[in-house]
Amino acid sequence: MPPFEPEPFEPRRRGDLVVTLFFLLLAGVLIVLPPEVQEQVAGGLRATVLSPFLLLQESLIETRVRVSEVSELQRRLNAATAALAAQSTLRQENTHLRRLLELRDRAGPGFRSASVLRPGLRGSESMFLLDVGSRDGVAVNDPVVSDGGLVGVIREVGRGTSVAMDWTHPDFRVSVMTLDGEAFGLIEPRQGAFREEDRLLLNGVPYYTSLERGTAVVTSGQGSVYPRGILVGTVDELAETEAGWRRGYWIVPAVRPAAVSHVLVMTEAERSEEHPLEELWLDSLPTAPEGPETLQEIEVLPGEGRVPEVDPDAHGPAGGPGDEDPIAAGEDPTLPDGDWEMEP
Amino acid sequence: MSPTRLYRTILIALPLLHFLLHVGFGIGRGAPDLLAVGLLLLARELRMGPAAGVGFVLGLLEDSFSLLAFGANTLTCTLLGIVGSRSRELFVGETLLFLISYLFFGTWLRSVLHWVLAGEEVRRDAGVTLLVHAPVDAAYAAGVGVALLLATGAWRRDPSS
Numbered sequence: 001m002p003p004f005e006p007e008p009f010e011p012r013r014r015g016d017l018v019v020t021l022f023f024l025l026l027a028g029v030l031i032v033l034p035p036e037v038q039e040q041v042a043g044g045l046r047a048t049v050l051s052p053f054l055l056l057q058e059s060l061i062e063t064r065v066r067v068s069e070v071s072e073l074q075r076r077l078n079a080a081t082a083a084l085a086a087q088s089t090l091r092q093e094n095t096h097l098r099r100l101l102e103l104r105d106r107a108g109p110g111f112r113s114a115s116v117l118r119p120g121l122r123g124s125e126s127m128f129l130l131d132v133g134s135r136d137g138v139a140v141n142d143p144v145v146s147d148g149g150l151v152g153v154i155r156e157v158g159r160g161t162s163v164a165m166d167w168t169h170p171d172f173r174v175s176v177m178t179l180d181g182e183a184f185g186l187i188e189p190r191q192g193a194f195r196e197e198d199r200l201l202l203n204g205v206p207y208y209t210s211l212e213r214g215t216a217v218v219t220s221g222q223g224s225v226y227p228r229g230i231l232v233g234t235v236d237e238l239a240e241t242e243a244g245w246r247r248g249y250w251i252v253p254a255v256r257p258a259a260v261s262h263v264l265v266m267t268e269a270e271r272s273e274e275h276p277l278e279e280l281w282l283d284s285l286p287t288a289p290e291g292p293e294t295l296q297e298i299e300v301l302p303g304e305g306r307v308p309e310v311d312p313d314a315h316g317p318a319g320g321p322g323d324e325d326p327i328a329a330g331e332d333p334t335l336p337d338g339d340w341e342m343e344p
Numbered sequence: 345m346s347p348t349r350l351y352r353t354i355l356i357a358l359p360l361l362h363f364l365l366h367v368g369f370g371i372g373r374g375a376p377d378l379l380a381v382g383l384l385l386l387a388r389e390l391r392m393g394p395a396a397g398v399g400f401v402l403g404l405l406e407d408s409f410s411l412l413a414f415g416a417n418t419l420t421c422t423l424l425g426i427v428g429s430r431s432r433e434l435f436v437g438e439t440l441l442f443l444i445s446y447l448f449f450g451t452w453l454r455s456v457l458h459w460v461l462a463g464e465e466v467r468r469d470a471g472v473t474l475l476v477h478a479p480v481d482a483a484y485a486a487g488v489g490v491a492l493l494l495a496t497g498a499w500r501r502d503p504s505s
Contacts (some may be wrong), residue, residue, distance in 0.1 A: 012391075019393030020426055023400045027422045028405070031461070040416040045408035056368040074416030120372025122408030122417055122458050123466070155411065170465045193469045230423055 039156055047158060054117075054161060058131050061115040067263075111145075111264040112136045114162075118258075125195065126169035128152075131239070132265055133160045140185055141225045143266045149231030149254025150174065150219065151263050160264075166257035167232075168198045176202065176232050177220040183209045184220055187232060187251060195258065200233055200251040207245050209236045217251055227266070231281035254281070287311075352389065356379050358382030358489070359402050367409070377451055377481055379406060381489035383421055384450040386491040388437070389430025399425025413462040420457040424450065440490070443499065447486035 030038070046054065114130040132138050134157050142154040144164050153167035165172060168189050178182045185204040192198050202217060215235040221228025233251040240248040359382045365375035369432040382427060383402055403421030409412050428450065435442060455478035467473070493499035 016391050016393040020396040023393075023396040023422050024419070024426075027400055027403070027415065027419035029416050030407070031413075033415070037415075041404075042410070042414060045405060049405060050367065052410060053363050053367040056364070057370050060369065117370050118372050119366075119367050119370075119409040120375065121366055121406050121409045122455075123407065123413045123462065125412065125413040126421065127409070129409075163411065169411070191468055193472045195468075215370040 005289075012220070043136065043156055043158065043163075046161075054129070057117050057129075058161075061117065061131060065115060087303065110137075110267045112138060113266055114144075114260055114263055114265055116263055126172075126257075127163055127165050130154075130162045130164055131160065133158045133162050135159050136265075137267045138162050138265050139268060142268070143219075143226050143230060144263050145230055145262050145266060146255050146263050147281075148260075149233065150226070151255050151257055151260055153225060154265065162319065167200060167253060167255075169256060170197070174226055174232060175220045175222040176217045178211065179216040179218055183211060183223075185249075187217070196256075199236075200253050201239055202235070202249040202251050203246070203247060205247045207247055209247070209251055211247075213237060230266075350496065351493070354498045355382055355386045355389065355492065355498060356401040358385070358492075363405070367495055376488040377454070377485040378489065379421075380424065380451045380454045381447055381485050383424055384428045384447055385489075385493075387425045390425075390429055392426055392429045395425035395429035396422050396448075397425075399423070412466045413458075416458050416463070419461055420454055423457055424454050427453065443493070444486055444490055448482045448487050451485045452483035455481060 030041075033041075040160075070321055081300075109313060112132045114132040117129040117131070118124070119129070130138075130144070138157055140154055144151045144153060144166075149169065152164050152169070152172065154162050154164045156163040159162070170189065170191075172189050175186045177189050183205045185202045187200050187202050190199055190201050202211075205211065205325070213235055217232050217234060217235060219226040219228055219230040231254045233253045236250040236252045238247060239250045358378045362375070362378035362382065365371050365378070369375075379402055383399055384396055390398065399421035400418055403418035406417040406421070410417060431437075431446070435446070437443065437446060456474055459470070459473055459478075490499075
């Protein structure tokens with residue numbers, strides 16, 4: 001290190017002190033600025049000084065995606081070749097390949113696929129950057145999902161990039177319901193000692209409503225942000241009760257944000273569609289209930305006074321060998337086979 | 345290039361390298377905290393005011409990725425710049441042991457300050473954060489920083505000689 005140089009004279013030190021206090025004061029002011037102003041400052045810096053780093057990251061991600069796409073195409077080609085060579089196993093191969101098709105293929109055109117960038121800097125633990133922006137139709141408050149379920153929500157949108165927060169963010173809240181529509185509540189994150197221990201708490205469940213472990217929890221559609229039917233997680237265990245009027249349950253998140261590298265952003269065009277979203281995550285659901293499988297069916301039951309005859313062999317979520325594939329067969333996958341009959 | 349010039353060039357390059365690794369290459373937490381290393385070393389070259397200014401700018405850049413506690417990094421780095429600059433009056437710092445200790449405790453101090461300033465809502469468990477995560481991060485950053493300075497020949501007992 002260079003040799004020590006003593007401070008020469010007093011006036012210079014005084015000026016130094018003033019400059020120091022100025023920067024300290026400025027730094028203190030930044031903390032108490034309104035969030036909107038803070039986001040403007042942060043967005044401005046990302047769009048200017050830090051844009052070369054973000055562009056580099058984008059190009060790296062694009063390269064990585066291209067490499068993985070080539071591998072995927074190769075894999076599909078091999079699978080298709082094998083299927084053609086053995087016509088007798090074509091149906092099984094078809095089922096297998098359909099599983100390989102990720103959520104993007106099953107989802108509608110309103111979904112925008114995006115790569116996730118996590119800066120890993122202090123204070124950025126619950127946020128991530130996406131390589132899609134307003135030019136792709138992405139807007140603030142668009143939900144971010146993966147093949148597992150809900151990841152988070154868009155907070156800021158630039159032209160080609162956007163900033164999102166995942167469910168570990170302290171401000172994250174989502175209104176949810178069980179898949180059978182029995183219980184509604186509000187989900188909020190709870191921090192663990194380590195980031196891997198972060199989990200979700202389902203609050204506001206009526207006291208006399210008991211939820212089984214493994215019950216799937218999806219967004220209820222209440223509020224304007226999350227449409228109904230996005231898988232959020234599954235019930236783990238009872239967390240807390242408040243005497244006589246409500247219960248809280250720990251929820252096993254459907255998605256661990258740290259493990260996500262690619263996501264889908266659900267744009268306004270997709271949210272305005274009427275098709276049931278929970279269909280997209282049926283494979284991720286832990287149980288195959290014998291009752292109604294979709295929210296559409298649930299909605300029909302009480303009002304119409306009818307019960308569907310559900311054939312579990314035809315609509316098991318796993319879709320084993322020999323199963324009929326309703327999508328491939330051009331049928332409506334949300335409706336069970338067989339006749340509907342009036343309840344006595 | 346003289347050792348002193350090389351040393352100062354590396355000090356300026358360290359924060360750039362920090363953002364290149366964390367943001368450009370997307371390594372995230374796998375990359376060391378070279379921003380703290382650069383700031384700590386640069387602060388010893390500067391008077392208190394400019395050191396605070398450098399800390400302010402570097403902290404603000406890092407805060408642009410912070411949704412949780414905007415401003416905490418800025419104030420942390422400003423304070424770190426001041427402390428680094430004032431440390432010249434306490435320690436001459438010509439030994440390798442001092443360099444390692446200085447970088448280790450400086451980076452650890454940064455974690456502590458950020459934990460304090462980040463606010464209750466964002467804070468994780470103090471024991472785990474300050475006694476497990478922070479020392480490991482500090483040791484990693486100090487190790488990489490010292491190795492970088494030694495490998496490039498930028499640090500010597502007396503670079504001006």
